Amino acid sequence: METTRKWRWGKNRWIVLLLIILSVFAINIAAPVQPHIQVAPEKIIEEPLFNLGPLGDFYLVNTLPTLIIVDLIIIAIAFAVRQSLRKGDLVPRGIAGAMEGLIEVLYNLTESAAGKHARRIFPWFATILILVLVANLMKVLPGMETVGVMHHYDHGHPIQNLFGNFYTLLPGEAEHGDGYILTPFFRAVSTDLNFTLALALISVFMTQVIGVQTQGLRYFTKFINFTTMFKKPFFGFMDFLVGLLELISEFAKILSFTFRLFGVMFSGFVLVALVITLVPIFVPSMIYMFEVFMGVIQAFVFGMLTMVFMSMATRGHGEEEHH
Amino acid sequence: MEGDIVLAAKFIGAGLAMIGALGAGIGIGLSVQGALQGMARNPDAYGNLLTNMILGIAFSEAIAIYCLVIAFLMLFVL
DSSP: OOOOOOOTHHHHHHHHHHHHHHHHHHHHHSOOOOOOOOSSOOBSSSSOSEEOGGGOEEOOBTTHHHHHHHHHHHHHHHHHHHHHHHHTOSSOOHHHHHHHHHHHHHHHHHHHHHGGGHHHHHHHHHHHHHHHHHHHHGGGSTTTTTSEEEEEEEEEEOEEEEETTEEEEOSSOOSTTTOEEEEESOOOGGGSHHHHHHHHHHHHHHHHHHHHHHHGGGGGGGTSOOTTTTTSHHHHHHHHHHHHHHHHHHHHHHHHHHHHHHHHHHHHHHHHHHHHHHSOSSHHHHHHHHHHHHHHHHHHHHHHHHHHHHHHHHSOOSGGGTO | OHHHHHHHHHHHHHHHHGGGHHHHHHHHHHHHHHHHHHHHHOGGGHHHHHHHHHHHHHHHHHHHHHHHHHHHIIIIIO
16 A cells, blocks of 8 residues: 655745745846747758758758757656656556556547547547647757857847857947857747648548548548439539538648648747746736646647547448438 | 838737637636536536546637747747
């Protein structure tokens, strides 16, 4: 019989409060500077790394290092879970226990929506959810979007030498041609349109694949529907038009998946940047808490919508339920 | 002078683009209202309603986010 541990947050919340109070002194040492906001991810190295032929040049943009860290975190979690499974504990503890709880909740959710096809859908659902979740929670790490290389810029900020080769930006505008802006090493992955578009394409394409796997070629009668055309001409024609609308809505899905995640995370980034320069103490903590909440919600929504669309694809076109 | 007019037009355009968030706000409000009434009448359906409500909110919220993306495009890209 294991003893229940005491609730540790009772102590840790005072540490959080202390950090918030310390930020009052921190803004006197290094005042926050409004970052240069750019929709496309910034290039760390100006020259392209290599050429991809017809696709154009490959640049080292600052979302790539973040993506590598996200991958490393997920791999580390996977190894931790494997270690715990090797030991053969019936009750996994720590990370393994948390992951078991998460996976169990997700699997039950999939099973209640998809029934017997849950095993096929679940890997896509859980993979997308965990990847987006870790990627969105990365932005609360210190140093994200704040540490990087300086660049000359026309409307930049003046800089101050800290020690050695390290500089800090000062608020205010420098004289023309003298200013610098910061290109951070790490920028949240979800604020890169390429990442969200790739996930959306994977999600929608695999929805079609799962539809074909479960229903065979009959799946495509959802889009080009001639089945009822000859039995009842008028409603058959209506069914055909509805099928065309379904076809369009598949493309709309890609668009909405892409811009939902990108829009929420990018607007969160802009919100944090603006609020930090306007009210540097107390308020950014609350905004950060809200951003963590939005990140979790968006990860859940992205995975959940994938799961719902896939489970809709496994079901037939309503016709066979009647007879 | 011309640059100033273009800049002003960008800001006005970004502001106008966000009017679209009105519809999304109404939509989210309606879906939460429906879900809360359902929960009040049948508390057992709480979990089921909650997930479906969040899905519906995500759908209507997407409309507001399209507006936000357009506003961002006007402010930071064009």
